[in-house]
Every structure is written in C-alpha cells, then in structure tokens.
Amino acid sequence: MRNIKTLERVISYQAAVWTHDGEIGLRTEDEAHRSLGAWGVQVTAAPRSDEISVPCYRLATLLDLAGFQEVDILKVDIEGAELELFSGGMDDCLDRVKMIIIETHDRFRPGSEAAVRKALEPVYDLK
Secondary structure, three states, rough: OOOOOOOOOOOOOOOEHHHHHHEEEOEEOOOOOOOOOOOOOEEOOEEEEEEEEEEEEOHHHHHHEEEEEEEEEEEEOOOOOOOHHHHOOOOOOOHEEEEEEOOOOOOOOHHHHHHHHHHHOOOOOOO
C-alpha cells in the first residue's frame, strides 16, 4: 500500500482473484499444522477458525469494479493457484485482456500449465 499511495490512477483491493465472488481462506500451515514456509500460502474454500478469511473476486468482477472494459497487460504470478483460476474462473473475461504474462507452477501444482494453455487457446494464438 505504501508503494502505491501516491499513484492516483491505481485502484487497490485487498482481496484475492479467484473462481467466484465471495470469501476464501488463506492457510499458512498444512493439514498437520506444519509451516508452509515464508512464502507458503494455500487457499481453502471453507476457512478454519485459525485461518485468515479474505474477500475474493472473479477477474471479470475486478475489471468491472475498476471500470475497465479491457486491459493491455495482465500479469499473473499466483504460485500454483492458476490451476483453479484458469480451470473455471477466466473464460468469460479473457477477451478483455490484450496480453497475459504468466508464470505457471507445475512444480507445485501439476497441471497448472495445461489449465492455462487450455483456457487461453480459444482466445490467443499460442503456436
């Protein structure tokens, strides 16, 4: 928030981009209560009492809230959550994005890259 406070055209939402509008849980420990490490966070659909609950929005909702009919560049680096996001939360808004820069994380979540490619194929020439 400090980095953007002087930027008038930046709109900030303390929320997650996800497959639906609502709330999700953020977990920093696995099921056995072992730490996921300094950067480790897992998303859960039904937060436990010891988890952080955050608002979540579909990308189309975020674009609408910001008043954008389209965006020039969308950067996605979500540490494996691209598997869920591109499997069911992006298909109605990809035509509003001119370019996507994305880092997939098959090493964490096998199938992430395939989900992204499948979602993008109908909209972008991936060859």
